[in-house]
Amino acid sequence: MISIDFETRSKTNLLTDGVYNYASCPSTEIICMAYSVDGVAPELWLPGDLVPAVFASQTHDHYYAWNAAFERLIWDIMVCDHDFPEIPLEQWYCSAYASRCSNMPAALGNAARCLNVEQQKSDRGHALIKLLCIPLADGTFCKDPKLLEEMYDYCLQDVRAEQSTLNQVRAPTDDEWEDYFTNERINDRGVRIDRALAAGAQDYAEEEVEDLVAQIEYLTDGAVVKARGEKLKDWVVERLTEEQQKLLVKHRGGEKMLSLDKYNRARLLALDDIDPTVAEVIECSDFAQRSSVGKFNNMLLRADPQDDRVRGAFMANGAAASGRYSSRGLQVHNFPRDSMADPEAVRQDIIDTIVHDDMVDFFGANIMTILSHMLRPALIPAPSKKFLAADWSAIEGRVAPWLCNDSEGEKKLQLYRHGEPIYEIAAGRIYYKGVEDVTSDERQVGKVAELSLQFGGGENAFLGMARNYGVRMSVVAAKNVKLAWRAANPWAQHIWADCERAIMLAIRKPTQTYKAGRMVYFTVPDILCGGLTLFCQLPCGRLLTYPDTRIEVVDSEYGTRNQITYLRSAFLPKATEKAWPRSSLWGGLAFQNAVQATAASLLRGALRQCDAAGLPVILHVHDEIVVESTPAQLGQHRERLAGIMNNGPEWAAGLPLQAEVKTLDRFGK
DSSP states (O other), rough: EEEEEEEEEOOOOHHHHHHHHHHOOTTTTTEEEEEETSSSSOEEETTSEEEEEEEEHHOOEEEEEEHHHHHHHHHHHHHHHOOOOOOOOOGGGEEHHHHHHHOOOOHHHHHHHHHHHOOOOOOOOOHHHHTTTOOOTTOOOOOOOOHHHHHOOOOOOHHHHHHHHHHHSOOOOHHHHHHHHHHHHHHHHHHHEHHHHHHHHHHHHHHHHHOOOHHHHHHHHTTTTTSSSHHHHHHHHHHHHEEEEEEEGGEEETTTOOOOOHHHHHHTTTTTSOOHHHHHHHHHHHHHOOOHHHHHHHHHHHHHHHTOEEOEEEEEETTTTTTTTEOOOTTTGSSSSSOOOOOHHHHHHHHTOOOHHHHHHHHHHHHHHHTTTTGGGEEETTTOOEEEEEEEEEHHHHHHHHOOOOOHHHHHHHHTTTTHHHHHHHHHHHHHHGGGGGOHHHHHHHHHHHHSSSTTTOOHHHHHHHHHTOOOOOOOHHHHHHHHHHHHHHHHHHHHHHHHHHHHHHHHSOOOOEETTTTTEEEESSTTTSEEEEEHHHHHTOOOEEEEEEEEEEETTTTEEEEEEEOTTTTTTTTTOOOOEEHHHHHHHHHHHHHHHHHHHHHHHHHHHHHHHHEEEEEEEEEEEEEEETTTTTTHHHOOOHHHHSSOGGGTTTOOOEEEEEEEOOOOO
């Protein structure tokens, strides 16, 4: 095993242009490389030095680095300019990925600090990078000998910190490493963007943001002149009822606060009794804060100028609590699922710079909505190729009752197996009417209830999703929907209670195992951050991790009660705090993690199968896989993809999966 860390300099901006463009830029060069063999004290290599014997002999086949994609791509410079041997992708192991698999932070400094390892990352790095790695005004680089010596020490310390951190986290399994390698091959392949569409859309979006901010200023009589911030929040809160203000309450690290984030904005906009002017201000703010501008800009910055492909968009195990993939740079996981009905027509209007108001009138939506629904269509196959897209129908809705492994859950699964109208049935039970009498508006209520309430969420969870489906109602009406859905789905309440009971027992009796449906919970003392680490073993065998889990007595409006808490690695402590922030864990949340994680394991397994079958996957989003095919391969690829998506693994026996494969000229829904 060899641990490696590079320090480099370039005229390309790594943060905005991405690692693939950075590594391939002719101006990018190596400042130094620190490396350690089998955990011994790290050594330093500088340009002009001979190739160290350990690399020349190639006697090691495991090369570790924190965020290894960077070192792997920079290694091409070592091969081309410094006569180092090539290292295959499958020999590059990512220490940051191993950290995320243990539900530890993705950044080295945060992980080392959270784990309290002996070797910490130096705080000097950020300043040194600004001084030595970014070009000066005249285009040259600072090469001050004293600063370079500091950079060499910093690089060596990074290797020490990485090794200390890697020694503390759980070693990923072979399947988990194969998930990582599969993800890197997808990243290397990249996805092509429609450059003309992205450039035109960005211009429209910037103009629209200016108009929305002007409208906010007009509606608030000049009291608010920005689309976000404390003044906007205060203006809105002052005009809400006490019941409406409760929808903005958030808890962070034991502190209670009011937040006007996108989830709470959605809750307010789903209300049918909110003041119209306040609603319009919130809506203008919401549209202005949509990230269409940034996403189209990211497409243009990160696309390879040679083939217009954006590479490196996916992070394996990016959501550390569940193991789901996440997206960076391009951020396709945050694209709206819906696309414009006629994306080709919208594209042409954008490129032709049709007048702003004419676009709004013709398509019946504001510009920001139009542009957000053109994000998916901005991803296109290579010339003369097509997309094959397949996504699982209602994957979490199927996984949830299957994980319960009881008769009530089986009843829900039977509805899926027989192709019953799930949302109409849900609406019928909410409104006490037959399925055939359910209206389209009531069906939407049933759909939102199915999607938002199965993890113990209440009326807030319902309202948070309602607006996305055009559903508006009062808080009281949302409470009634919640109660009706729970009465019709007793399996859900049973599994929430079973998960919480199993966790409580696992904490009280370490190393003993306790089942909740198809999940198994147990704790192990004195690993990771100390205390008890709670594990949830999924049916696939993969482990979910909750560091330093404990039972605490807390005061509430109903008196004192026991509460499960764990170290929340995704939160960062304040500069003045030493203790890492904690988060509460209850049955509904534990079940949500398990459902999302099981769905993620299905996707991970399907991607491995696609990779083994030679299907060129170019992107994936939660429950969807997209393959790029030539006309000659289309039929064969379609058959293989359909077989993989509709036939689950052995561990998922009894789980009804359904996926349809579509042929697309653009990514869409």
